[in-house]
Every structure is written in C-alpha cells, then in structure tokens.
Amino acid sequence: MVSLIPQPHPRERRIIFENISRPGWSNDIETYLAHGGYEQLKKALGMQPAEIVDAVKAANLRGRGGAGFPCGVKWGFIKRDDGKPHYIVVNGDESEPGTFKDRYILHNDPHQLIEGILIAAWALNVNLAYIYIRCEFPHAAKIVWNAIKEAKARGFVGKNICGSGFDCDIYVHQGAAAYICGEETSLIESLEGKRPYPRIKPPYFPAVLGLYMSPTIVNNVETLCHVVHILRMGAAEYAKMGTPGDGGTRTMCVSGDVVRPGYYELPAGAVTLGELIHDVCGGLKPGRKLKAVIPGGSSAKVMRADEVYKIKTKAADGTMVEKEVAMLDVVMDAASLASVGTMVGSGGVMVMDDSRDMVWALNNLNQFYAHESCGQCTPCREGSLWMSKVTTRLLTGQGAANDPATLLNVADNIAGRTVCAFGEACAWPTQSFLAKFPEEFAALAESK
Amino acid sequence: MTSEATSRQADQIPADLLAEIEERITHYPVSKRSASLPLLHLWQNHFGFIDDSGIEWIATKLELTPVNIYELVTFYPWFRREAAGKTIIRVCRTLACAMAGSYGLREKFCEAAGVDVHHESHGFGHAPPTSPDGKFSVEFVECLASCGTAPVCLINDELYESVTPEEVPSIVKELAAG
Numbered sequence: 325m326v327s328l329i330p331q332p333h334p335r336e337r338r339i340i341f342e343n344i345s346r347p348g349w350s351n352d353i354e355t356y357l358a359h360g361g362y363e364q365l366k367k368a369l370g371m372q373p374a375e376i377v378d379a380v381k382a383a384n385l386r387g388r389g390g391a392g393f394p395c396g397v398k399w400g401f402i403k404r405d406d407g408k409p410h411y412i413v414v415n416g417d418e419s420e421p422g423t424f425k426d427r428y429i430l431h432n433d434p435h436q437l438i439e440g441i442l443i444a445a446w447a448l449n450v451n452l453a454y455i456y457i458r459c460e461f462p463h464a465a466k467i468v469w470n471a472i473k474e475a476k477a478r479g480f481v482g483k484n485i486c487g488s489g490f491d492c493d494i495y496v497h498q499g500a501a502a503y504i505c506g507e508e509t510s511l512i513e514s515l516e517g518k519r520p521y522p523r524i525k526p527p528y529f530p531a532v533l534g535l536y537m538s539p540t541i542v543n544n545v546e547t548l549c550h551v552v553h554i555l556r557m558g559a560a561e562y563a564k565m566g567t568p569g570d571g572g573t574r575t576m577c578v579s580g581d582v583v584r585p586g587y588y589e590l591p592a593g594a595v596t597l598g599e600l601i602h603d604v605c606g607g608l609k610p611g612r613k614l615k616a617v618i619p620g621g622s623s624a625k626v627m628r629a630d631e632v633y634k635i636k637t638k639a640a641d642g643t644m645v646e647k648e649v650a651m652l653d654v655v656m657d658a659a660s661l662a663s664v665g666t667m668v669g670s671g672g673v674m675v676m677d678d679s680r681d682m683v684w685a686l687n688n689l690n691q692f693y694a695h696e697s698c699g700q701c702t703p704c705r706e707g708s709l710w711m712s713k714v715t716t717r718l719l720t721g722q723g724a725a726n727d728p729a730t731l732l733n734v735a736d737n738i739a740g741r742t743v744c745a746f747g748e749a750c751a752w753p754t755q756s757f758l759a760k761f762p763e764e765f766a767a768l769a770e771s772k
Numbered sequence: 773m774t775s776e777a778t779s780r781q782a783d784q785i786p787a788d789l790l791a792e793i794e795e796r797i798t799h800y801p802v803s804k805r806s807a808s809l810p811l812l813h814l815w816q817n818h819f820g821f822i823d824d825s826g827i828e829w830i831a832t833k834l835e836l837t838p839v840n841i842y843e844l845v846t847f848y849p850w851f852r853r854e855a856a857g858k859t860i861i862r863v864c865r866t867l868a869c870a871m872a873g874s875y876g877l878r879e880k881f882c883e884a885a886g887v888d889v890h891h892e893s894h895g896f897g898h899a900p901p902t903s904p905d906g907k908f909s910v911e912f913v914e915c916l917a918s919c920g921t922a923p924v925c926l927i928n929d930e931l932y933e934s935v936t937p938e939e940v941p942s943i944v945k946e947l948a949a950g
Contacts, residue, residue, distance in 0.1 A: 421866045421915040459813065459850055460916055462929040495799040500809055500848035503914065517808035519843045536802050579868040579919035586920040622867060672919065674868060688867045692914050
C-alpha cells in the first residue's frame with residue numbers, strides 16, 4: 325500500500341479514488357466485496373454487449389492515458405462476432421513525467437481495475453487480457469497478480485465467470501523501464517517479446533491489427549476503472565458530472581511549486597486552472613508568484629502565467645465570438661485546454677513559480693526525451709539528442725547566438741515526421757517553451 | 773567446485789527458478805516469445821545480471837535465436853550484463869523531482885554509499901555506478917511516477933518519498949546494516 329492518502333478537498337468528487345480514501349480501506353477482495361465490488365460485473369453479464377458499448381459512448385468517457393480518444397468510439401471499432409480472437413491490453417506503464425494517478429489505483433484498489441477489465445472483456449468478446457505494469461512498480465505487479473488470483477478463486481476470473489459461460493483470463497506483464505512502451509503499439513510489440521519500436525498507423529491500428537495481429541483494445545488503467553462507474557451510475561448521470569464531450573471525473577496529479585501537491589479527483593471542467601492551484605492545492609509557496617504551468621504531463625505545451633488567450637466560442641445567437649481568457653481562468657477540461665493550444669493529456673499538472681529558470685526546466689525535459697527516444701525514426705533519435713545538447717550548452721555558457729533558432733528548427737523537423745506521437749511529445753516542450761519564454765533563451769544565447 | 777565447474781549462469785539454474793520459468797511461459801498461450809521479458813526479469817532477479825549463457829538459454833527455451841533476446845537486453849535500461857551493487861538506489865531525475873532537489877540528492881547518496889559521483893551510466897547493459905565493496909549502486913532514473921511526493925527514489929523494491937538530503941546518511945546506514 326502507498327502510504328499517502330490525503331483526504332478529499334471539498335471541491336473534489338471522488339469516484340475512482342473513493343475506495344482508497346475510505347478509512348481502513350485495504351486492497352484485498354473481501355474489502356472490495358464489502359463495498360459493492362463486482363456487482364457491476366454481475367450486472368454487465370446480464371446485459372447485451374452492445375448495450376455496454378453504447379453506455380460507454382453515451383457517457384462521453386475519454387481515454388485517460390494522454391491522447392484522450394473517446395473510449396466508446398474505440399470500443400466500437402471491435403466487431404464482436406468477426407470470428408477472430410480479441411484482446412484487451414491494459415496500459416499501466418504510467419511514465420509520463422507529472423503523472424502518478426495509476427500508481428494509487430494499482431497499489432490500493434486493484435479489484436476496481438479487474439472489474440473494469442472484465443466488463444470490457446464481456447462487451448468486446450475478449451477471453452485473454454494483459455495488464456502491462458512498469459517494472460518500477462514492483463509491489464503493484466505483485467498486488468495486482470494476487471488480486472487476480474483472489475478474483476479467480478471467487479469465480480470472477482477464468483472459466484465460466486459467475487456462471488455465465490463466459491471465460492476470461494488476465495495476466496500481469498512487467499515492462500523494463502522504457503517510456504516508449506506507454507505508446508500503445510510499442511506496448512504491443514513489447515508484450516509480443518520484440519524490441520518495442522512503435523508500429524505505423526495505418527495499417528496497425530490496434531483495434532484492427534493489434535496484439536498477435538488481432539483486434540485489440542489498449543486502455544489506460546484509469547479509463548477501465550471509469551467503466552465500472554458508468555454502469556453503476558448509468559451513462560447519463562455519469563456524463564452529467566463532466567462537460568459535453570468529456571464525461572465523468574478527472575484525476576489531476578499536481579506537482580511542483582504548490583503548497584499541497586498530490587492527486588485530486590474533480591468532475592471534468594469543474595474548476596479553472598487558477599482554482600485548482602490556489603483553492604484546491606493551497607496556492608504557491610509563500611512569497612512566490614506563478615510563472616508557468618504544464619497542464620497535462622510533460623509533453624503538453626507549457627502555459628505562461630501572464631498570458632491572455634483569445635478563444636472563439638459560440639454566442640447565444642449561434643455566431644462565433646472571440647473571448648479573452650486569462651491563463652488562470654482556463655477551465656480544466658479537454659476542450660478548453662485544447663482551445664488554448666495545449667492539452668489535458670494524462671492529467672499531470674506541473675506548476676512552476678518565479679524561482680524557476682525555464683531553460684533549465686526545458687533542459688531537464690529534453691534530457692528525458694533524449695534518453696527515452698527508442699531510436700527507430702531518425703528525426704526523433706537525432707533531434708531529441710540535439711535539443712538536449714543545445715539546451716545544455718546554453719545553460720553552461722557555451723551556447724551560440726543562434727541557438728534558440730537552431731533549437732526551434734530541430735523541434736520543427738521532428739514533429740509530424742515520426743512513426744509515433746513521441747515525435748510531437750518531444751518537440752512540443754521545446755516549441756512551446758521557446759514561444760512562451762523567448763527572452764530567457766535569448767538572454768543565455770547573447771550572454772556569451 | 774570441481775575443475776570442470778563453470779561460471780556460466782545457464783549451468784546453475786536451480787529447480788525453483790526453472791519451475792517459475794515453466795509456469796510463466798504458460799501465461800502466454802498464443803506466443804511463447806511474449807515470455808522473453810518475464811524470463812529476463814526472473815533471470816536477472818536470480819543471478820543479478822544476464823550473461824551470454826543466459827541470453828542463449830532463454831532464446832533456446834522460447835525457440836528463438838539469441839539475437840531476439842540480446843536486442844531486448846540492450847534496449848531496456850532495466851537489464852544489465854554485469855553485476856550491480858547488492859542495494860540499488862535509483863534516484864528520480866525528471867522535472868518534479870529535479871525541482872525538489874534530486875540532483876543534490878543523488879550526490880548525497882553517492883557520498884554516503886561510497887559511489888563515484890562523477891560516474892554516470894546510461895543503460896546498454898552496463899551496471900550502474902557501484903561502490904568498491906559491491907554493497908551499493910546509485911543511479912539516476914527517469915520519472916518514477918510519484919511527482920506529488922518529490923523527490924523520490926526507488927531503493928531495491930521500496931519507494932522512498934519526499935526524501936531530504938539530511939536523512940540520506942541514516943537511510944544508507946540502515947541499508948548497509950540490513
């Protein structure tokens with residue numbers, strides 16, 4: 325068990341983290357059953373599979389792994405009766421800097437995940453599922469594996485689940501410390517025992533040609549947990565918690581320069597960035613001013629504290645009007661963050677105050693991406709290293725006057741030119757830090 | 773040991789490890805090759821690293837060629853071709869932890885554990901920097917997904933959260949005694 329379980333802030337609504345916040349909560353199956361565990365699975369087994377897929381669609385559940393693809397639409401790609409084997413692969417590789425929500429689910433509430441997997445398995449006609457857990461969570465792998473055995477002993481996993489005639493086995497698969505394996509096609513290659521170079525889409529969309537070249541759904545840990553609550557609450561009630569197109573609650577992982585970092589669960593769109601930082605997280609450290617926020621994991625484009633965005637919105641009469649929105653007034657949901665040019669991503673909010681040097685921060689991220697590039701595509705393999713070298717030399721006083729331009733040129737030549745989204749993930753920090761804080765880069769380049 | 777004894781890991785597989793390997797392969801009914809990573813983990817957990825004989829043995833076991841296993845060992849930062857310290861201290865290097873002082877923390881751990889602070893290692897099968905007595909390895913790793921309790925480190929299987937430089941000597945002392 326992970327020790328730190330802070331009590332919810334009054335603005336929170338805990339659904340995913342409800343169990344783990346209970347006093348005396350334990351991750352064993354008896355505790356889970358005592359709080360209504362596996363009741364939604366029993367309900368699901370009495371439903372038509374298509375009904376479940378429709379419910380997930382109607383709930384407006386978006387994937388919680390980073391890309392934010394509508395989960396029900398993804399599930400809809402699986403043709404239940406095409407005669408092929410189907411697989412579910414759970415992405416528990418949680419490696420995006422700033423993100424740490426799945427850690428708590430895997431360690432403290434594994435049965436919630438298992439129930440979600442089984443509901444999905446019934447809906448999608450899946451008899452074999454793998455939970456891919458990064459090896460830096462050694463206890464999580466043991467806890468989840470033990471939970472699978474507990475569920476199997478109770479007839480929830482394995483043959484003839486709850487007497488329904490439906491079979492599904494679940495296994496844990498451990499990664500080996502490679503960030504790229506969080507990319508779904510890389511994860512599949514890794515699970516197949518190959519060097520995990522991402523596959524190119526098309527044609528290798530997992531729902532068509534996934535694990536073992538069969539239709540496969542890859543879902544994030546948290547995403548599958550939400551499915552349990554969609555069935556429990558009903559799709560309409562669940563969707564109502566969020567905003568149109570972004571249903572339910574969102575777990576927010578806040579780190580960096582705030583008084584109370586940690587995880588929070590809020591209805592999608594319930595708070596603005598300012599409310600999240602100043603109200604929920606207790607504001608900045610004494611005497612400090614906000615400088616920048618990375619709102620959705622390290623790959624999301626950085627936001628500058630004094631920025632005012634011009635957002636186009638629909639007025640009451642249907643015409644498009646331009647509205648000015650200050651950075652702290654941006655609403656924390658998928659559409660709002662997208663409209664200001666960044667993303668809600670995996671929910672990792674990294675806060676930086678005025679004591680932070682933006683070139684230093686970018687250099688830290690550039691070193692991360694240089695280390696994690698898988699090396700398959702030349703622009704990313706070479707470019708991520710060059711970006712890291714350039715920011716390092718700027719910081720050590722060895723930069724050249726045109727280094728900011730060089731940096732941008734390298735980033736611009738990675739994004740859009742690689743097999744997978746890692747290209748964008750490593751280019752966006754450089755592009756956005758340069759765009760938002762040009763004076764800090766220029767000062768270092770010219771100080772020579 | 774007789775004069776014919778070898779130091780090849782593949783000649784020293786105990787029965788319980790073999791049983792675990794056989795059981796693990798059953799988790800992959802569609803393709804044995806999927807068991808490559810799990811077998812490498814089992815092997816490294818038992819022997820401390822993976823030698824040539826290990827690569828060949830796993831390949832043979834899974835009906836693959838050695839290069840299929842070798843290309844995994846050289847890709848994933850987790851796997852090593854040489855022994856590391858008995859206790860491995862992995863300090864998170866990435867942004868939230870760096871902001872909370874993880875660079876200084878790594879230096880403190882190196883100092884307390886007797887590891888060369890200037891020795892940095894990045895995968896490719898090398899063991900992380902290790903103390904001369906073989907007790908400790910200290911290395912930087914990328915994001916450990918606990919940014920809310922930064923800075924963190926993973927010491928063997930245990931996560932240490934909100935670690936301060938002041939407590940490093942006592943942590944190392946305790947580990948050395950344990």
